[in-house]
Amino acid sequence: MTAVSANGGNRPAASISVTVSVNGRRRVIDCSPGDTLLEALRSPLGLTGTKSGCEIGYCGACTVLVDGAAAHSCCLLAATMDGREVTTIEGIGTAEGLDPVQAAFLETGAVQCGYCTPGFVVSVKALLAENPAPSEAEIRRYLTGNICRCSGFAAIVRAVAAVTR
C-alpha cells in the first residue's frame, strides 16, 4: 500500500520496526525503507527540535548524535538504526537547566533566527566530547558541517570558546 506524501513522493506504509535508544529511552520506530532518521524523529516520535533544512547533508540543521558521533540525520535511513543510541537536542539540557553549550550560545548572542541552533549545539557537544579544549581553528574546522544562514559564525565560534574557558 502506498500513500502520497506532502512532497508528492510515494510513501509506502510503514513496514519495518526498529528499536532505537533515543535520548536514553528505548523507542520502537515503525518506518518504511526510505524514511530518513530525520523524518522518523520528527514525525512518529514528535522530536521536532531536530530541524529539516537542505535534506541532502549540507546544512547541518538536522544534526544528531548516533552512538556519540555527529550525524546528518537526513543522510541515514531510519531502518538501519536499530540498536543505535541517538541523542537529539531534546536530550541535551532542560528548560530549567541549560547545558553549558546552550547557556554559552545564549550569553554570547550566538542565536539569530535560531533555525540552525539545535544542529550547532549538537555538533559542539560532539566536538567537546572528542576535544575538550579546541583551538579556534579546530572549532571552525569541526563546524564545517553546519551552516548559519544568518551568517552569525563569529558569535557561534565565540560561544564555543566561552564553554571551554
Add this chain to the structure above:
Amino acid sequence: MPAAAFELERPESVSEALDALAAEPDARVMAGGQSLVPLLTLGLAVPPVVVSLDRCGGLADIEAGPDEVAVGAMVTTRRVELDAGLGARLRLLAEAAASVGSPHVRNFGTLAGNLCHADPGSDLIPAALCLEAELEVRSAHGRRRVGVGEMIDGPFSTALRPGEMAVAVRFPVPDPSWRCGYRKLVRRAGDLAMACAAVMVRVEDGAMAEARVALGGPLRRAVRVRGLEADLEGVAAADAAGTVLGGTWMDDLAGDLLPDATLPVDYLTAMLPRFTAAAVAETLGAGP
C-alpha cells in the same frame, strides 16, 4: 523522503549481499549512505532495491600486511583519517581523508563508497590513484581486482558490473622515502573540491627520481597526469614549480575538462597549472 519507493535489504554476510545483488540487476549497494541517501531524496537514484551493508559482517577491518594494506568496504573515512597505524603507512590517504566534507560525513561515509561514487571532486580518488590502489570486487560468480583508475569511467560512473560490489580497497605500502602531499581548492570549507591534487615524489641527490601526480575537480574523472610526471623526473627539486608551469601536460587534459558557468575553460587552464605547481612545491617542502 525518497522520490520513489524501494525495498531495503540488510544482509548479514557478504555472500548474502552478493545473492541479493545477483537477484536484482538494478539494485544499489549502500555503504555509509552519505551520497546515496541524498541521491534517493533528490530522485537521482531510483533503484528498486537497496542492499545496505550496515550489518554485513567482515567488512569493517583494516588489514595491515607487510607490503599491502586492505581497507574493508565499511571502514569509514573518519577511521582512515584517524587510524594511527594506517596513517603511518599511507599518510597521503589519511591527509586526503581529513579533507572530506565535515566530521558528520566522515563519521559514516566510507572510503570504498567514496571511490565507487566516482564524484569528480572526490578527495580520496586522487590519493588512491597516486597510491596505485585496487578495489577487490566480488559478485556471486567470482572475484577480481581492478585498479581505481580503470574502475572510474566518468562522472559518477564506474566499470563495476551489475551484481558486483567492492569488498575492500587494497593499497601497496609505499617506501617511506616518498614525500607526499595533498592540496584542495574550495570556495567554502567542507565543499567538494573545485580542484584537488595528490602528489608523491622521491628525491635522490636533490633531483626528483620519481613523481606521481593525480588531479581531480574540474575533470570528467580524476587522473594521473603522466605527461607531467615524466617532465618532473630528473629535474632538480628547486626547479619543480617552473617545470610544472612550463610544461605542455595541460594539453593532455583538454578533452577531460568539465567547465561550467562559474569555472570557464580559460579560468581552468590558467588555474590548474598554478594550483598544481603549488601542490608539487608544497610536497617537496614537506621533507621525507
